[in-house]
Amino acid sequence: MSTAGKVIKCKAAVMWEANKPFSIEEVEVAPPKAHELRVKIVATGICRSDDHVITGGLVMPFPIILGHEAAGIVESVGQGITSIQPGDKVIPLFLPYCGKCSSCLNANSNLCIKTDISSSAGLMPDGTSRFTCRGKAIHHFLGTSTFTEYTVLHETAVAKIDSAAPLEKVFLIGCGFSTGYGAAVQTAKVEPGSTCAVFGLGGVGLSVVMGCKAAGASRIIAVDINSDKFAKAKELGATDCVNPKDFKKPVHEVLLEMTSHGVDYSFEVVGLTETMISALACCHYNYGVSVIVGAPPAAQNITFDPMILFTGRTWKGCVFGGWKSKDSVPKLVADYMKKKFVLDPLITHRLPFTKINEGFDLLRTGKSIRTVLVF
Secondary structure (H helix, E strand, O other): OOOOOOOEEEEEEEEOOOOOOOEEEEEEEOOOOOOEEEEEEEEEEOOHHHHHHHHOOOOOOOOEOOOOOEEEEEEEEOOOOOOOOOOOEEEEOOOOOOOOOHHHHOOOOOOOOOOOOOOOOOOOOOOOOOEEEOOEEEEOOOOOOOOEOEEEEEHHHEEEOOOOOOHHHHHHHHOHHHHHHHHHHHHHOOOOOOEEEEEOOOHHHHHHHHHHHHOOOOEEEEEOOOHHHHHHHHHOOOOEEEOHHHOOOOHHHHHHHHHOOOEOEEEEOOOOHHHHHHHHHOEOOOOOEEEEOOOOOOOOOOOOOOHHHHOOOEEEEOOHHHOOHHHHHHHHHHHHHOOOOOOHHHEEEEEEHHHHHHHHHHHHOOOOOEEEEEO
């Protein structure tokens, strides 16, 4: 029996208010409007950015259905959609691609004006929601909302991928892998023979390590306060591992001593102002490049000595690894299918969707890299 054009009732993890567990609820998912599609989510990852919303570090309206790293199958399409059909495999794009704004038209840019990252409205582009629960409208997250059996996406926020791609692996290309790998190969443009430092060894940080290795870096220093992360970092390409807790002096001084004058490229993949400054300070005073990859905490400012930049350092930010999402995601999936990179080492836990709260506990206690939730 076709569900096209009808409201679908399904399970979703609703976050009613901050700092509370997810509540598994029956939600109503409206049919897609013009230029939208409804997708059955097959696999979704637990990313630190989702947790930032729960703790208030990333401010979004409640109640909300979180989740932004996923892969699924199109259930139905709204009017005006011709390039995607029901049954197609897709990856939702938290960073949309409209193809028309100044950012999409600039070859060196990827932050589409349609993104909800800065506005935090928590709604579809037309200003309304497609989710209802207990008679209340539920907010969307970054135009994706993947902690649900079905979601509705705007056509600018979805990429059609290879029909043979394993969704329980390539969901990582929707955020974690692409964000980290691209920070190294796209944003920093790491050069062969260079020295890199990566602060934070979660799924994104380890993907930065993989990107540095793929780019030919000769030395990759992995930095984390959890030494349990070091074995995996070395497996994926790290040459040195540093735990700041093992030293009395600031970690940037440790790295400066290890490298004589500082690293060529540093990456902050934690999302803390202190580590952002450490990462900047540990790169070479003149030609060093430091990239902020971790989502910065709300309402916190950075104070630093401008001499750090005056001597020539470059400080950059990067969202979704600098990739133009709609173009790049299918290509990255194709590269994965050609075995140009691996994703398996990043996926440490697999849980049924209803155990989402357990999955977040694994993230918060540092026991997981990526947990995939399956439906």
